[in-house]
Amino acid sequence: KNQVEQSPQSLIILEGKNCTLQCNYTVSPFSNLRWYKQDTGRGPVSLTIMTFSENTKSNGRYTATLDADTKQSSLHITASQLSDSASYICVVRLEGSARQLTFGSGTQLTVLP
Amino acid sequence: EAEVAQSPRYKITEKSQAVAFWCDPISGHATLYWYRQILGQGPELLVQFQDESVVDDSQLPKDRFSAERLKGVDSTLKIQPAELGDSAMYLCASSVQGDTEAFFGQGTRLTVV
Numbered sequence: 001k002n003q004v005e006q007s008p009q010s011l012i013i014l015e016g017k018n019c020t021l022q023c024n025y026t027v028s029p030f031s032n033l034r035w036y037k038q039d040t041g042r043g044p045v046s047l048t049i050m051t052f053s054e055n056t057k058s059n060g061r062y063t064a065t066l067d068a069d070t071k072q073s074s075l076h077i078t079a080s081q082l083s084d085s086a087s088y089i090c091v092v093r094l095e096g097s098a099r100q101l102t103f104g105s106g107t108q109l110t111v112l113p
Numbered sequence: 114e115a116e117v118a119q120s121p122r123y124k125i126t127e128k129s130q131a132v133a134f135w136c137d138p139i140s141g142h143a144t145l146y147w148y149r150q151i152l153g154q155g156p157e158l159l160v161q162f163q164d165e166s167v168v169d170d171s172q173l174p175k176d177r178f179s180a181e182r183l184k185g186v187d188s189t190l191k192i193q194p195a196e197l198g199d200s201a202m203y204l205c206a207s208s209v210q211g212d213t214e215a216f217f218g219q220g221t222r223l224t225v226v
């Protein structure tokens with residue numbers, strides 16, 4: 001069964017600190033992987049997308065990595081801000097099947113002042 | 114900036130009542146998705162449209178849920194009768210085609226009492 005597992009389930013850090021969120025997937029065949037940020041009560045917003053051949057992708061203070069061999073991805077947040085408090089969801093798309101998106105359950109990040 | 118519009122933002126209904134949600138995708142987006150997201154979990158696909166046709170409704174509880182996109186533009190998701198377990202966020206998303214980035218609306222938060 002195609003699955004996406006995220007860890008930790010929740011994380012609390014102090015403002016200004018860095019953190020790393022993990023995503024492991026069993027989705028195959030793999031097309032791409034996206035990290036979304038979802039603020040409370042809002043829809044998800046895409047942060048990064050990576051295909052099989054990409055190892056890293058940055059978007060400001062967000063840096064995503066992908067190891068397609070071990071089927072692992074991480075999202076690193078640098079110099080966290082209060083506005084980073086949100087759920088971060090890892091989403092993997094199957095190759096060759098336009099309709100197959102598999103969502104992780106998300107990591108709930110809380111940044112404290 | 115173009116966005117996916119959803120209404121209402123919040124809905125409280127009594128169990129056994131009917132409820133409907135509306136979504137207007139980004140102009141020109143042929144693919145429209147309805148997702149259900151239970152608190153603390155990732156979104157789960159309910160139905161996917163390509164223009165006015167349903168391409169995937171395998172996870173839609175058809176005994177009580179229905180969805181339509183009659184003219185291939187906006188869409189309505191209906192629940193009748195609503196049950197307590199239907200309380201969730203209902204997210205609409207659209208993409209140019211099924212394998213391109215999905216943009217999400219802000220969602221409708223449904224509470225069934």
